[in-house]
Amino acid sequence: xxxxxxVLAAACAASLIASSAYARDDYCxxxxxxxxxxxxxxxxxxxxxxxxxxxxxxRLEGQPLYWxxxxxxxxxxxxxxxxxxxxxxxxxxxxxxxxxxWMSADxxxxxxxxxxxxxxxxxxxxxxxxxxxxxxxxxxxFRDNDWPHVDGEDTLALTTxxxxxxxxxxxxxxxxxxxxxxxxxxxxxxxxxRDDLLAVLTHEAGHFLGLSHDGNSPATMYKQYSPGSIxxxxxxxxxxxxxxxxxxxxxxxxxxxxxxxxxxxRSCAVEQKSGCGISPEQAGNGRSAALVxxxxxxxxxxxxxxGRRRLGT
Amino acid sequence: xxxxxxxxxRSSWQTIGGTRRIVTDTRVRVDxxxxxMDPSTTELVVRTLGGVVGNVGQVVEGSAELTLxxxxxxFVTQLDTALFGVTAMGQGHYPIMTEARGxxxxxxxxxxxxxxxxxSAVETLRGRLLTESLALVRAERR
Numbered sequence: 001x002x003x004x005x006x007v008l009a010a011a012c013a014a015s016l017i018a019s020s021a022y023a024r025d026d027y028c029x030x031x032x033x034x035x036x037x038x039x040x041x042x043x044x045x046x047x048x049x050x051x052x053x054x055x056x057x058x059r060l061e062g063q064p065l066y067w068x069x070x071x072x073x074x075x076x077x078x079x080x081x082x083x084x085x086x087x088x089x090x091x092x093x094x095x096x097x098x099x100x101x102w103m104s105a106d107x108x109x110x111x112x113x114x115x116x117x118x119x120x121x122x123x124x125x126x127x128x129x130x131x132x133x134x135x136x137x138x139x140x141x142f143r144d145n146d147w148p149h150v151d152g153e154d155t156l157a158l159t160t161x162x163x164x165x166x167x168x169x170x171x172x173x174x175x176x177x178x179x180x181x182x183x184x185x186x187x188x189x190x191x192x193x194r195d196d197l198l199a200v201l202t203h204e205a206g207h208f209l210g211l212s213h214d215g216n217s218p219a220t221m222y223k224q225y226s227p228g229s230i231x232x233x234x235x236x237x238x239x240x241x242x243x244x245x246x247x248x249x250x251x252x253x254x255x256x257x258x259x260x261x262x263x264x265x266r267s268c269a270v271e272q273k274s275g276c277g278i279s280p281e282q283a284g285n286g287r288s289a290a291l292v293x294x295x296x297x298x299x300x301x302x303x304x305x306x307g308r309r310r311l312g313t
Numbered sequence: 314x315x316x317x318x319x320x321x322x323r324s325s326w327q328t329i330g331g332t333r334r335i336v337t338d339t340r341v342r343v344d345x346x347x348x349x350m351d352p353s354t355t356e357l358v359v360r361t362l363g364g365v366v367g368n369v370g371q372v373v374e375g376s377a378e379l380t381l382x383x384x385x386x387x388f389v390t391q392l393d394t395a396l397f398g399v400t401a402m403g404q405g406h407y408p409i410m411t412e413a414r415g416x417x418x419x420x421x422x423x424x425x426x427x428x429x430x431x432x433s434a435v436e437t438l439r440g441r442l443l444t445e446s447l448a449l450v451r452a453e454r455r
Binding site: 146148150155161171 | 419
């Protein structure tokens with residue numbers, strides 16, 4: 001049975017969480033089960049140690065990836081999708097809604113997951129990257145002009161997570177949306193929905209938060225999407241169990257700004273090196289954010305110190 | 314489409330579509346050539362997204378992951394003269410496991426990325442005997 005996250009009764013959610021400690025983990029966490037440290041031009045031939053998976057392909061071993069300080073930030077790329085006619089404000093609203101859905105999961109007695117999400121939008125960088133010696137941004141971006149991966153027509157979106165091999169802390173996450181080979185819609189009209197952007201990005205936000213695919217076909221984190229469907233806009237029981245167990249309610253959450261590793265950088269690294277970049281402080285000043293209380297969700301969007309929005313506890 | 318065994322791999326930072334990424338190149342021995350390849354092919358290099366270089370790891374949800382020493386049924390797409398990618402990412406890679414009833418296919422460790430539209434090959438092939446799967450694919454290609 002499907003349960004929209006935002007209307008779950010507290011008692012029902014409490015019951016879910018209470019029982020989950022004894023239930024099979026039907027959600028799946030993204031885990032690092034790294035077998036070899038690779039270096040350019042060195043072929044590794046030692047057999048990989050086992051890294052068992054369950055019947056759905058979910059890793060049973062390895063270190064679960066996680067955001068340090070229960071705190072993450074995202075930035076939506078400023079161009080939106082010109083080919084799909086989706087402007088920045090629209091996609092930004094969709095991404096914000098996707099994270100709100102996860103952060104308003106009822107983990108019992110109305111408590112949300114202990115995770116804070118800061119909004120650093122907009123970003124100018126239009127491709128995924130991780131910079132080990134300068135600022136970063138966790139960017140949601142459309143790919144209008146090309147899809148550089150094999151067989152683009154099979155993939156709606158792709159999340160790349162970069163992490164610290166030593167402790168599984170996430171350094172960076174970027175989401176590429178395949179507008180080159182898909183037709184995204186943002187409407188609620190059933191007959192007009194093609195690839196529903198909110199459903200797709202709620203799924204990708206789940207990856208962003210550290211969840212992998214699970215085997216429950218109604219779940220947001222189910223691996224497949226049926227065109228025209230909005231089912232994955234809302235969380236299923238396994239999604240709620242997953243987010244609430246990764247970020248248990250009541251745990252301390254950093255009160256500092258959720259700055260990406262090495263500081264927020266709105267532009268791509270090459271641009272910064274060539275003098276076209278802007279400093280982290282400059283980056284936050286361009287966007288206004290109103291103080292909005294979402295009554296009933298225990299959730300507040302508020303201006304961060306640098307003019308950024310904040311989601312979650 | 315091939316039955317291969319991964320024999321060596323290396324990870325490195327490469328630029329793909331203007332993006333610096335960690336990729337893993339896996340050298341595979343061709344155990345059985347099913348279709349679509351030069352019959353003289355005995356070994357090739359398959360590139361997948363993600364891997365570890367130094368202390369930095371990268372995970373790309375949906376990318377195929379080949380394990381050294383493991384045999385798999387793999388659908389490949391040529392990227393360059395000597396370089397191949399896995400067709401449809403994790404949907405094109407099926408590790409082979411030996412059970413009492415024979416050699417069966419299991420899904421890739423990384424299930425496919427969010428895909429839409431078409432019936433999933435994973436749902437069709439997972440848990441099937443290798444011989445049965447090869448017959449299905451060959452029939453589909455006729």
